[in-house]
Amino acid sequence: MADVRPYYEMRHIVGFEETNLVGNVYYVNYVRWQGRCREMFLLDMAPEVLDDIRDDLKLFTISVGCEFFAEITAFDRLSIRMRLEELTQSQIVFTFDYLRLHEGTEHLVARGRQRVACMRGPNGDTRPTRVPEGLRAALEPYATRVPATAPMSGG
Numbered sequence: 001m002a003d004v005r006p007y008y009e010m011r012h013i014v015g016f017e018e019t020n021l022v023g024n025v026y027y028v029n030y031v032r033w034q035g036r037c038r039e040m041f042l043l044d045m046a047p048e049v050l051d052d053i054r055d056d057l058k059l060f061t062i063s064v065g066c067e068f069f070a071e072i073t074a075f076d077r078l079s080i081r082m083r084l085e086e087l088t089q090s091q092i093v094f095t096f097d098y099l100r101l102h103e104g105t106e107h108l109v110a111r112g113r114q115r116v117a118c119m120r121g122p123n124g125d126t127r128p129t130r131v132p133e134g135l136r137a138a139l140e141p142y143a144t145r146v147p148a149t150a151p152m153s154g155g
Contacts, residue, residue, distance in 0.1 A: 006141050007081035007097070008045065010037040014076045024071040031064055034096050034112050037080045046138035058119040058126055062091070066112040070100070077101040078109075084143045085113070087136065090128040092116045095144070 012033060020026045038059075042049050053059070072078065079099045086093035096112035119126040 007083050008037070008041045008142055010040050010080045010082070012078045012080060014072055014074050014078065016074045019074050023073050025073065025076075027066070027068070030066045030068075030098065030110055030112060033078075033080050033098070034064065034066075034082075034094070034114055035061075037082050037096065038094065038114075038116075041082060041138075042135075046135050048134045049132055049138070052132055052134075056120050056122075057129070057132065060117045060119050060126075062115045062117050064112070064114040066096075066110055068110045070107065070109040072098075072100055072109050079106065082142065084139045087131065087139060087143070089130055090118050092118075092131060092135075092139065 010033070014025055018025050018029045042053075049057070077100070079097075079101055081097045081099065083095050083097075084092065085095045093113065093115045096114075097108060098110040098112070099106040100109050118129050118131050120129040121127050
């Protein structure tokens, strides 16, 4: 069965400045792209949250990671696809699939994950706060869906 889960997508073309001396993409760029994808999601899908961020909401990245499956180089076309994995009262876990797009095909080159905490208050005295309702609503369509298991048959 094909994966039909929705995702938020950001397209990107790799530039020379994102590669190392060997010619492949330097690992830190995958993390940068996660942040950029998250920012574009807010701009496109939850712009009211940006006003909240300008006020005193802070989105702290608690953890970030990435697994690499294949190398990518300058001028590769990418699709970075973000999904919601987990949503608690004050934290959000995102997953990111990095796909190289070439002549109508997609090849998974990396998979990332990050945990974000919502905080409020002045610097030095920030405290956890609930994920804003507008952000919760914007994230809902991108939640990872786990299919229900078939009931066990008796016998």
